[in-house]
Amino acid sequence: MQDVATEAFAATMRGPVIRRTDSDYDDVRSLYNGMIDKHPQVIARCADVADVVTAVNFARENGLRVAIRGGGHNGPGLGSVEDGLMIDMALMKGVRVDPANRTVRAGPGCTQGDVDDATHVYGLAVPAGIVSTTGIAGLTLGGGTGYLTRKYGLTIDSLLEADVVLADGSIVTASKSENSDLYWGLRGGGGNFGVVTSFSFQAHPAGIVYAGPIFWDLEDAATVMRAYRDFLPTAPEELGAFVGLKTVPPVDPFPAEHQGKHACAIIACYNGPAETGEAVIGELLGKVPASLFNWMSAMPFPTLQSMFDPFFPKGLQWYWRGDFVKELTNEAIEVHIAQARKLPSALSLMHLYPIDGAVHRVGRNDTAWNTRNATWSMVIAGVDANPQKAGEITRWTKDYWEAIHAYSDRGGYVNFMMDDEDDSRLKATYGDNYDRLVSLKGKYDPTNFFCVNQNIRPETRFE
DSSP, X not given: OHHHHHHHHHHHOSSOEEETTSTTHHHHXXXXXXXXXXXXXXXXXXXXXXXXXXXXXXXXXXXXXXXXXXXXXXXXXXXXXXXXXXXXXXXXXXXXXXXXXXXXXXXXXXBHHHHHHHHHTTTEEXXXXXXXXXXXXXXXXXXXXXXXXHHHOOGGGGEEEEEEEOTTXXXXXXXXXXXXXXXXXXXXXXXXXOEEEEEEEEOEEOOEEEEEEEEEEGGGHHHHHHHHHXXXXXXXXXXXXXXXXXXXXXXXXXXXXXXXXXXXXXXXXXXXXXXXXXXXXXXXXXXXXXXXXXXXXXXXXXXXXXXTGGGSOTTOEEEEEEEXXXXXXXXXXXXXXXXXXXXXXXXXXXXXXXXOGGGGGSOTTTSSOOOTTOSEEEEEEEEESOGGGHHHHHHHHHHHHHHHGGGSOSOOOGGGOOTTSOHHHHHHHHGGGHHHHHHHHHHXXXXXXXXXXXXXXXXXXXX
């Protein structure tokens, strides 16, 4: 009977429906994180909104668990589901820019690079991420941080409107003036309330930027991190800069004499004239030792956004943990460095992304994202191409997080959480917004149909 239902379902879809017996099943079901291996019963590759509605109705009527995949970049693999239905929107990639109003409408399958390429023609950008392969849907629904955050806020702070397919198959629009409660929840509440099939953003000026990485030997990390911590609050908001502990990649074009060294890096973007950006960065460089190399230069914004793509292709092993950080103390810096000396692979890292400037000018209850008083969002990521190192990079990440967590907030960025963390982390992340999110879930998804996510359960649990 299930096969008959699936055949009928496939006949009503414009996009392809893929089953386990199809030759392309393994290729389509594969995830960005090679550590996660799930086997959906059916994959619906939606071509349009009608396909999404059809897929939601099919899953509900046949009792299938549903996972929603947009750009496919989710770390814990929540874009797929074992033995259920994957609603894959990778084919829904349209981007339309209105340069007069500086607005952008993007499909749910778009990557950050798709949006960057479309907006750059007009000297515009949507504040989002640091890797162009990141899916714009998941990034936005979790909050969204990147190089332009200090000046323009989180990605959700530029979200104007979203079209959403609800669990009953109905379609609604969420904005300030229409379904405003849902609009509030979508801005940081993740994929808990429905399938977003269209995003409308406010875009902002960003064309040629002064940007790139600067690397120091790990022996200089304490000095660099303290200087960065003290300098950033005084820097103009046009400067977005994050600090990281990592390894100089052992590949060209990195200087041969430094390849493989444990290092401290600042990756920065000044959204303005190169000469001004160079002067701003020069203030920081005057407070720290000489770098191993400094590759900051003028470049198109999309070039910066895609700079690290070659190092993080689909299929690597990933395990990550995140925290919000209010204060980077000298003692915390020493803990960071001690853990960085144990880096288990050349791709493993720790990054601290600034959460200040424009982010702080939005009230903590104005959106579902609650931690508006954080200073950084931290991610610790164990990464390697070799599946045999999955256990090692996972242990390193957990050990690092446990060592540094005492210096952090209780909550963390939902897009930096795995699916093995308990509800207390989610509750701490949303703070006094959590109960409102539970009520909202009860209104828009009372049966928890959309549960393959960083799940906020309704008060009445049906799943």
